[in-house]
Amino acid sequence: MTTPLKLHKVIKRYGERVVLDVDQLAVKGGKITTVIGPNGSGKSTLLRIMALLLVNDAGYLEVLGETVKWQKQQLLRLRRQMSMVTQTSFMFQGTVDYNVAYGLGVRKISEKAVQNRVAEALEMVGMSAYRAADAHTLSGGERQKVAIARAVAIKPRILFLDEPTSNIDISSAAEIEKQIKNINKDQDITIIMVTHNLFQAKRLADEVIFIHEGHIIEQGGQDLFTKPQDLRTAAFLRGETVF
Numbered sequence: 001m002t003t004p005l006k007l008h009k010v011i012k013r014y015g016e017r018v019v020l021d022v023d024q025l026a027v028k029g030g031k032i033t034t035v036i037g038p039n040g041s042g043k044s045t046l047l048r049i050m051a052l053l054l055v056n057d058a059g060y061l062e063v064l065g066e067t068v069k070w071q072k073q074q075l076l077r078l079r080r081q082m083s084m085v086t087q088t089s090f091m092f093q094g095t096v097d098y099n100v101a102y103g104l105g106v107r108k109i110s111e112k113a114v115q116n117r118v119a120e121a122l123e124m125v126g127m128s129a130y131r132a133a134d135a136h137t138l139s140g141g142e143r144q145k146v147a148i149a150r151a152v153a154i155k156p157r158i159l160f161l162d163e164p165t166s167n168i169d170i171s172s173a174a175e176i177e178k179q180i181k182n183i184n185k186d187q188d189i190t191i192i193m194v195t196h197n198l199f200q201a202k203r204l205a206d207e208v209i210f211i212h213e214g215h216i217i218e219q220g221g222q223d224l225f226t227k228p229q230d231l232r233t234a235a236f237l238r239g240e241t242v243f
Helices: 043-050 072-079 096-104 109-123 140-153 170-187 199-203 229-238
Strands: 006-014 017-027 032-036 057-061 082-085 158-162 189-194 207-212 215-220
Touching: 006 043, 006 096, 017 043, 017 199, 017 215, 032 043, 032 170, 032 199, 032 229, 043 057, 043 158, 043 189, 057 082, 082 140, 096 140, 109 140, 109 170, 140 170, 207 229
Parallel strands: 032 189, 032 207, 082 158, 158 189
Antiparallel strands: 006 017, 006 057, 207 215
16 A cells, blocks of 8 residues: 555644644655654654544544544554554563564464464564563563564554664664664565654655644655755754754
8 A cells, every 4th residue: 555644634632732733644655754853843643643542633544545433443453453662662571472472362363373473573673582581671672672573473554663762772773773674674564653863764764754843844755854845844954943
């Protein structure tokens, strides 16, 4: 699918304050799209609405070819085709194997298929040797790799990443960036990633979205970093305060 996600006139308010006001947005399928912008610009709100975790107050979304009605059965069907990894990923009590297999428990697949998927996902993130380890003994970087494996094991069509490397060391972050690229390429998963790290955004992005004060200011490819069309984008990329 060329455009698995579309937003039309989407507005989100917290009380009287409008935190997101997106006229039109289309995300390209099979690509890595990074979302950048100042703190408080609406990046995570946008991601949570696209992931169907937060209800918009106006406008509508098209997700995987369906107009979202926010009805229980539709949400369940669509959410089972998506997954998300956040800054600090929760680990269940138990082994790494148990944590990665957890999301597969509600799906009608055989135990053998579950174990095959767990093994494949852990191999993708370089954690195969940790299958029997207690998940709560892992380092921050290792936990994030397990969280990514858990997200990928369900074979999502869309993977959302919300600052997945912000709380881990540089070495682990570099490994995870490589794994994100490989997952996108090898599994043909559409990846939408919020990051505050402009260098990371540039390294990973096929497409870039710049958001400011809840508005999509600019969207484009790698040329957005070198030839931004909006003065606010240019100022942000230079590290200046954006007004």
